[in-house]
Amino acid sequence: MKKLKLKYEAIVYGLQPMENNYSVDEFAFKLKQIDLKKYEEAFNANPYLANPTLFYWCIPFDGDEKHYYCCFENDDPIEIEISNNNGASKGKIKKYVEKNFDELCNKVLYLEKVLRLVTNLDIFIPVINFEVYDEEMEFVEKRFFTQVFSPLDHASRFSEKNWKLQSSRLNFHMRWDLMTKMMSENKEYSRALDYFDQSFSVNNISVKLLCLFASLESLFNYDKEKIAEKVSTYTSKLIFDKDKKDKTYSRIKKLYDERSKYIHGQSTDRITYLYYEELKEFVRIVLLNYWFVSMYDEVKDNKEMISFLDEEKPLNKDTQLSIGAVRETDYTKFYSDVREKLENGDTDIL
Numbered sequence: 642m643k644k645l646k647l648k649y650e651a652i653v654y655g656l657q658p659m660e661n662n663y664s665v666d667e668f669a670f671k672l673k674q675i676d677l678k679k680y681e682e683a684f685n686a687n688p689y690l691a692n693p694t695l696f697y698w699c700i701p702f703d704g705d706e707k708h709y710y711c712c713f714e715n716d717d718p719i720e721i722e723i724s725n726n727n728g729a730s731k732g733k734i735k736k737y738v739e740k741n742f743d744e745l746c747n748k749v750l751y752l753e754k755v756l757r758l759v760t761n762l763d764i765f766i767p768v769i770n771f772e773v774y775d776e777e778m779e780f781v782e783k784r785f786f787t788q789v790f791s792p793l794d795h796a797s798r799f800s801e802k803n804w805k806l807q808s809s810r811l812n813f814h815m816r817w818d819l820m821t822k823m824m825s826e827n828k829e830y831s832r833a834l835d836y837f838d839q840s841f842s843v844n845n846i847s848v849k850l851l852c853l854f855a856s857l858e859s860l861f862n863y864d865k866e867k868i869a870e871k872v873s874t875y876t877s878k879l880i881f882d883k884d885k886k887d888k889t890y891s892r893i894k895k896l897y898d899e900r901s902k903y904i905h906g907q908s909t910d911r912i913t914y915l916y917y918e919e920l921k922e923f924v925r926i927v928l929l930n931y932w933f934v935s936m937y938d939e940v941k942d943n944k945e946m947i948s949f950l951d952e953e954k955p956l957n958k959d960t961q962l963s964i965g966a967v968r969e970t971d972y973t974k975f976y977s978d979v980r981e982k983l984e985n986g987d988t989d990i991l
Contacts, residue, residue: 643722643723643775643776644720644721644722644723644775644776645720645721645723645734645737645738645773645774645775645776645781646718646719646720646773646774646775646776646778647715647718647719647720647721647738647741647745647771647772647773647774648714648715648718648719648771648772648774649714649715649719649745649749649769649770649771649772650712650713650714650769650770651668651712651713651714651749651752651766651768651769651770652710652711652712652766652767652768652769652770653670653711653712653713653756653764653765653766654711654764654765654766654767655762655763655764655765656670656711656756656762656764656807657711657803657804657807657808658672658700658709658711659672659711659807659808659811663811665713665752665755665756665817666752666817666818667715667717668713668714668715668749668752669713669714669715669716670711670712670713671711671712671713671714672709672710672711673709673710673711673712674707674708674709675699675708675709675710677699677708713749713752718774718778719741719745721737721741723737734781738773738782738784742771742784742786745769745771746769746786749766749769749786750766751821751824752766753765753766753838754834754835754837754838755817755820757837757838757841758834758837758838758925758928758929759810759811759813759929760806760807760810760811761806761810761921761922761925762803762806762807763841765788765841766788767787767788768785768786768787768788769785769786769787770783770784770785771783771784771785771786772784813966813967816936819936820932823932823935823936826941827935827941827942827943829859829860829942829943830859830860830928830931830932830935830943832859833856833857833859833860833928833931834856834928836852836853836855836856836859837852837853837856837921837924837925837928839852840852840853840856840917840921846912846913846914846916846917847903847912849917849921850896850899850900850903850912850916850917850920851900851903851904853917853920853921853924854872854896854897854900854920856924856928857872857876857893857924857927858872860875860927860931860943860946861874861875861876861943861947863943863944863947868897869894869897869898869901870894872893872897873890873891873893873894873897874890875947875950876889876890876893876923876927877889877890877893878950879927879930879931879934879946879950880923880926880927880930881930881956881964882968889923892919892923893920893923896916896919896920899911899912899916926967926968929963929964929967930964930967931946933959933960933963933964934946934949934956934960936960937956937957937959937960937963938954938956938957938960
């Protein structure tokens with residue numbers, strides 16, 4: 642058997658530079674330097690081999706003439722085995738490469754969704770570079786995957802507020818393997834995450850709001866009746882904040898009313914970007930909490946989740962820890978407080 646070795650580099654836009662030891666599964670974060678003069682030469686020679694929007698996602702630093710970009714890549718090459726009989730057939734090798742390239746692209750786009758969910762920031766992966774080597778690491782070929790780049794919220798992506806959110810929320814450890822398992826087994830949740838993800842990709846604020854409510858409806862609207870009531874009720878329950886439950890219910894009901902007015906052709910002046918940001922945070926918490934309950938309390942699908950919430954069953958300790966951690970910005974203090982509660986015998990730590 643022969644082996645091919647695969648390296649990838651997924652350019653990521655919307656993340657501030659981080660320490661190089663940050664990683665998600667096999668995706669290792671890196672900050673790299675780029676020579677824009679050489680890039681310009683390559684672009685002028687063959688514009689189809691270069692991305693004309695690169696200048697948007699390059700990062701200049703004050704007092705530094707160099708430019709940088711952020712990416713995720715694999716430190717260890719992916720190895721795939723091919724039959725010796727296929728070694729001389731470029732066509733068959735190409736099929737091996739294409740299969741792995743498609744799988745990797747899907748996984749990188751899933752990484753984009755998860756990063757958006759964890760941070761609630763408009764993180765975007767515009768380009769994936771994919772290189773193939775032989776067993777001796779001799780270059781075989783290169784491929785590119787590109788997405789249409791539209792910096793919808795360019796100015797605020799690198800604001801101090803977002804930098805603090807990123808620094809805090811990326812400290813939360815996401816169990817990639819268990820999230821992937823749930824995505825494959827619960828199609829309603831997968832669809833809800835897709836709608837949440839799509840809300841980042843459209844410009845119209847009212848349509849953004851529709852995407853977010855479509856996400857909630859994917860989870861809670863199982864019989865097409867009293868939709869606003871169910872969405873408001875189960876959103877407020879799944880957030881698991883007793884002190885704010887009634888307020889959350891009323892707020893979701895109000896936002897859903899604005900959504901309905903838009904659907905039926907009434908004025909949309911009241912649907913502002915602040916409405917979208919407010920609802921997006923609600924939906925983010927719901928999607929994360931749904932995942933925690935599914936994982937630790939073994940709730941398999943939407944109907945089981947609704948029954949679980951109606952019965953107000955006690956939450957697993959790990960579920961409570963995860964839900965509490967997502968609310969916090971100071972993880973050190975949070976875990977210190979939780980440790981003290983656990984040592985005192987408390988079971989309700991939310």
